Amino acid sequence: MAIEAADLFSKHIEQSRFEDLDNETINKIKIFLLDSIGVGIAGSTGANLLELKQVSNGWSKGNDCTILGTWEKYSRDAATLINAYQIHCLEFDCIHEGAVVHPMAAILSSLLSHSEINHRNKLNVNGKDFLLSLALGVDIASYIGVCATGELRFFRPATASGFGAVAALSKIQKFSSEEINNALGIMYSQTCGNMQSHVEGVPILGLQVGFNARAALSSIDLTTAGFPGPKKVFNGEHGYFNLIENNKYDLSYLQNHIGKKWMINELAHKPYPSGRLTHGLVHAIKDLKSKHKLKAEDIKSITCDVPPGVYKLVSRPIIKNLTTNYAKLCAKFVGASYMINGHLNIETFTDRNYLDNKNTHEFAKKILINKNKNLDEKVLTPQIFSVLLQNDKKIEIKLDNVYGHPKVPLSENEYLKKFETCCEQSIKKIDQYKINQLQEFILNIEKKKNIVDLFKIV
Numbered sequence: 379m380a381i382e383a384a385d386l387f388s389k390h391i392e393q394s395r396f397e398d399l400d401n402e403t404i405n406k407i408k409i410f411l412l413d414s415i416g417v418g419i420a421g422s423t424g425a426n427l428l429e430l431k432q433v434s435n436g437w438s439k440g441n442d443c444t445i446l447g448t449w450e451k452y453s454r455d456a457a458t459l460i461n462a463y464q465i466h467c468l469e470f471d472c473i474h475e476g477a478v479v480h481p482m483a484a485i486l487s488s489l490l491s492h493s494e495i496n497h498r499n500k501l502n503v504n505g506k507d508f509l510l511s512l513a514l515g516v517d518i519a520s521y522i523g524v525c526a527t528g529e530l531r532f533f534r535p536a537t538a539s540g541f542g543a544v545a546a547l548s549k550i551q552k553f554s555s556e557e558i559n560n561a562l563g564i565m566y567s568q569t570c571g572n573m574q575s576h577v578e579g580v581p582i583l584g585l586q587v588g589f590n591a592r593a594a595l596s597s598i599d600l601t602t603a604g605f606p607g608p609k610k611v612f613n614g615e616h617g618y619f620n621l622i623e624n625n626k627y628d629l630s631y632l633q634n635h636i637g638k639k640w641m642i643n644e645l646a647h648k649p650y651p652s653g654r655l656t657h658g659l660v661h662a663i664k665d666l667k668s669k670h671k672l673k674a675e676d677i678k679s680i681t682c683d684v685p686p687g688v689y690k691l692v693s694r695p696i697i698k699n700l701t702t703n704y705a706k707l708c709a710k711f712v713g714a715s716y717m718i719n720g721h722l723n724i725e726t727f728t729d730r731n732y733l734d735n736k737n738t739h740e741f742a743k744k745i746l747i748n749k750n751k752n753l754d755e756k757v758l759t760p761q762i763f764s765v766l767l768q769n770d771k772k773i774e775i776k777l778d779n780v781y782g783h784p785k786v787p788l789s790e791n792e793y794l795k796k797f798e799t800c801c802e803q804s805i806k807k808i809d810q811y812k813i814n815q816l817q818e819f820i821l822n823i824e825k826k827k828n829i830v831d832l833f834k835i836v
Contacts, residue, residue, distance in 0.1 A: 381613075381629065381633065382609070382610055382611075382612065382613045382614075383521075383522075383525070383611070383612035383613060383619075383629060383632060384559050384562050384563070384609065384610070384611040384612055385555075385559070386632060386633065386636055387518050387521075387541075387545065387558070387562065387636075388555040388556075388558035388559045388562070389555055390514070390517065390518075390636050390637050391514050391518070391545050391548055391549055391553075391555075391558050392553070392554060392555045392558060393637075394510065394513075394514055394549070394637070395510070396506040396507070396509070396510045399509070399510065399513060399640065402643065403513065403640045403642060403643055404509060404824060406640075406642050406643050406645070407509045407512055407513050407642050408509070408820060408821050408823060408824075409793060410472050410482060410516075410642060410645050410647075411482075411486070411509075411512060411820055411823065412793070412797050412817065412820045412821060413471070413472055413482075413647060413793060413796065413797065414465055414471060414472065414482040414483070414486050415446065415486075415797075415816070415820060415832075416796060416797040416800035416801060417464075417465055417468060417470040417471050417800055418446035418447065418461055418464045418465040418483075418486070418487075419446045419447040419464075419800055419801050419803070419804045419808075420447070420468055420470065420651075420724065420799075420800035420801075420803040420804070421446070421447065421463070421464030421465055421466070421467050421468050421470075422445070422446060422447025422448050422464055422803075422804055422805040422806075423447075423468075423724065423728075423803055423805060424463065424464055424467035424468060424581075424584070425467065425581045425702055425703070426581050427460070427463075427464070430459075430460060430463065430585070431450075431452070431456075431460060434452070434455075434456040434459050434460060435452060435453075435456055437455070437456065438453040438454075438455045438456055439453055440452065440453030440454065440456070441453070442454055442457075442491075442494055442495060442498060443456075443457030443458070443490070443491040443494045443495070444457065444490070444494065444833045445457055445460050445461060445464075446461055446464055446465075447464065447803075447804045447805050447806065448804075448805050448806050449806060449833070449836050454491045454492075454494075454495055454595065455491075455592050455595065455596075457487075457490075457491050457494075458487045458488050458490075458491040458588065458591050458592050458595060459487075459585070459588035459589070459591065459592050460588070461486075461487035461490060461491070461588075461591075462483045462484050462487035462488070462584075462587045462588035462590075462591040462592075463483075463584050463585050463587065463588045465482065465483035465486065465487060465587075466480060466483040466535065466584040466587045467581065467584040467585075468651045468724060469648070469651055469652050469653050469654075469706045469707075470648055470650075470651040470800070471483055471648065472645045472646060472647055472648060473535075473645065473646050473648065473654050474516070474519075474520040474523060474524075474641060474644055474645055474646070475644075475646055475654070475758050475783065476520075476523070476524050476644065476756070477519070477520040477521070477522070477523025477524045477526075477534070477538065477641075478523055478530060478534050478535075478687070478756065479519050479520055479522075479523040479534050479535050479538045479539060479542075480535040480539065480587070481515065481516045481519035481520060481535075481538070481539050481542050481645075482512075482516070483535070483539065483584075483587045483588075483591070484519075484535075484536070484539035484540055484542060484543045484587050484588075484590050484591035484594065485512060485515035485516065485519065485539060485542045485543045485546050485591075486512070487543075487588070487591045488543040488546070488547060488591045488592070488594045488595050489508065489511060489512065489515070489543070489546050489547065489550070491595065492547055492550060492595065492598070493508065493550070493829055493830055494830050494833075496550070497828060497830040502827060502828040502829075502830070503550060503828070503829050503830070504826060504827050504828065504829070505822075505823040505824045505825060505826035505827075505829055506824050507549070507550060508550075508823065508829045509823065509824055510549060511545075511546040511547070511549040511550050512546060512642070513640055513642050514545045514546055514549050515542040515543060515545045515546030516542060516640075516641050516642045516645070517542075517545070517636070517640065517641045517642075518538075518541050518542045518544075518545040519538045519539045519541060519542030519543075519545075520538075520542075520641035520644070521631075521632045521635075521636060521641065522534075522538040522541060522542075522612075522618070523538050524631055524632070524641075525619070525623075525627045525628060525629055525631065525632050526619070526623040526626065526627050526756075527623075527626045527627055527628050527756065528623060528624050528626030528627075528755060528756075529686070529687065529690070529755040529756075530573055530687070530690075530691075531573065531622065531623070531624055532571050532572060532573060532622050532623075533571035533572060533573055533575065533576060533583065533586055534571075535571075535587055536570065536571030536586040536587045536589065536590045537569050537570070537571045537590065537618075537622055539587060539590060539591075540565050540568070540569055540590030540591065540593055540594050541562060541565055541566075541569075541594075543565075543590065543591050543594035543595075544558075544561045544562055544565045544594045544597050544598065545558075545562075547561075547594055547595065547597075547598045548561055548598065548601075551598060551602070553601065557601050559607070559609055559611075560601045560605070560606055560607040561597045561598055561600075561601040561607065562597075562607070562611050563606075563607025563608040563609060563611050564596070564597040564600050564601060564605065564607035565590075565593060565594055565597040565607075565611075566607070566608065566611045566617075566618055567607065567608070568590070568593035568596065568597065569590060569593070569618070569622070570586060570589050570590065570593075571586040571587070571589070571590065572586070576691065576707065578704075579694075579701060579703040579704030579705075579706070579707050579708075580701075580703055581703055583703065613629075643784065644784060645784070646780075646782045646783045646784060647782040647787065647788045647793060647796070648782055649781055649782050649788060649792070649796070650712070650716075650722040650723075651706070651722065651723065651724050651726075651727065652705075652706040652707070652712045652722060652726075652727065653691065653692050653706055653707040653709075653712075654758075654780075654782075655687070655688045655691050655692040655707075655709070655758065656692050656706070656707070656708070656709040656712040656713070657780045657781060657782060658682075658684065658688070658709075658758070658759070658761040658763075658777055658780045659680075659682055659709050659712065659713035659745070659761075659763070660712060660713055660716050660722065660781075661777055661780050661781045662680075662682075662713075662761075662763040662765075662775045662777065663680075663713050663716050663717050664716070664781070665775055666717075666765060666773070666775075667717070667720070670773060672767070674717050674718060674737070674741050675768070676767055676768055677717075677741075677744060677765060677766070677767060677768070678744065678766045678767060678768050678770075679744045679745075679746065679765075679766045680713075680744060680745050680746070680763055680764070680765050680766075681746045681748060681763070681764040681765075681766075682709070682745065682746065682747045682748065682761065682762075682763050683748050683750045683761065683762040683763075683764070684747060684748070684749065684750060684761050685749075685750055685753040685754065685755070685757045685758060685759070685760075685761070686749050686750070686751065686753060686754075686755050687755050687756060687757070687758070688709075688758060688761070689747060689748070689749035689750075690749075691707065692707050692708065692709040692712075693709060693710075693747040693749075694707065694708050694709075694710075695708075695710070696708055696710045696711050696714075696739060696742040696743075699734075700733045700734070702727045702728055702733075705726075705727050705733055706727050709745075709747060710742040710745045710747070711738065711739075711742055713742075713745055714738045714739070714741040714742035714744075714745065715732060715735070715738045717741055718735060718737045718738045718741055719732065719735075719738075723799075724803055750762075758780065759777055759778050759779060759780065760776055760777060760778050761776070761777045761780070762774065762775070762776050762777075763775040763776075763777075794817065797813075797817060798813055798817075801813045801816065806836075808836060812835055812836055815835045816832070816835055816836070819831070819832050819835060820832070
């Protein structure tokens with residue numbers, strides 16, 4: 379009988395200490411915490427937020443917890459839901475590519491709210507505990523995704539990250555392994571998130587992450603109250619891997635690496651606010667513009683050979699009256715817009731002047747995306763781009779790693795600039811000196827006695 383993954387997770391969570399983190403790992407946690415806070419602040423401009431706030435405020439009243447970017451106060455559950463949505467809704471948050479999981483939205487949103495409630499109850503969460511909890515949350519969410527070997531049937535950034543949030547919260551609460559198992563089981567009973575929302579490109583996609591973040595808090599509450607949950611959460615007859623991942627999984631990587639390899643070191647930045655699987659084409663076009671000095675009119679066609687998962691999720695046709703969410707997941711639009719405009723930013727996907735740009739739509743017709751059936755469903759690379767020029771010369775670009783990957787990382791200047799740019803998008807204006815203070819606080823958070831002091835800056 380296979381080892382129950384929940385047992386491996388609960389033991390790892392219970393036994394891990396801050397001292398187990400090396401300096402490189404601590405630095406990576408802080409970098410991706412900075413990134414996630416930044417995109418959450420920028421996400422205050424996200425679609426349908428007014429409606430979301432009105433509805434969620436009706437579900438639960440309170441003013442205990444802070445919303446990124448507006449700094450309004452909502453109930454714990456409402457703030458968690460809203461912040462998770464804001465972190466993910468712009469498609470700007472970090473990703474573990476091998477797991478196909480955006481882990482930070484659910485984990486960070488629930489941890490922030492939980493920390494504010496703890497502060498109200500005079501139980502402050504210090505920076506070291508916060509960083510360790512984040513690392514554990516990313517571990518569990520990412521290992522779940524890595525274990526899955528089939529195609530996405532459910533939206534893994536929501537499903538797997540809910541368990542990651544439970545892991546992080548369990549560590550803050552100093553749960554025993556038995557309590558952690560209960561919390562994971564209770565989380566499974568609430569796990570949700572479908573891929574139909576991704577296919578149709580609707581805003582509810584990001585909100586699915588929020589549903590699981592909120593459910594993680596409920597799981598902690600019920601566990602604290604002594605409520606039991608199922609124990610064979612992942613390997614059971616009706617467990618996660620059987621039902622959610624269609625019984626296509628392999629625990630060997632988990633068994634060999636948990637407690638030895640911190641998955642936060644494998645996270646990739648997203649340099650652009652669009653689906654990560656669109657970034658390969660942008661990377662190639664960036665090379666065409668910078669290294670080959672080519673313009674749109676120089677190019678007759680671009681043929682993209684991509685793995686099946688990339689093809690499935692972002693090869694959708696470019697259409698008239700593009701919506702924001704659809705455009706972000708349409709590689710042809712994303713690549714063409716970068717070629718025509720030389721940049722991709724939040725306005726690219728919200729401003730009709732960009733969405734309806736005739737030159738962009740014309741160039742998109744030159745892009746053909748083919749599925750390489752010889753590659754695994756889960757891999758994101760290699761991607762091969764065959765470019766035919768108007769003079770019939772050919773250029774081939776092969777990408778084994780896409781810009782933002784740990785092997786092709788953002789420089790320090792680039793990730794700090796991204797944070798600053800995100801802060802400048804805040805619904806409530808943040809002065810430059812406060813942006814600097816936020817950055818300083820986060821990058822030195824292991825020295826802080828109370829992480830909720832972050833909100834005093836703004």
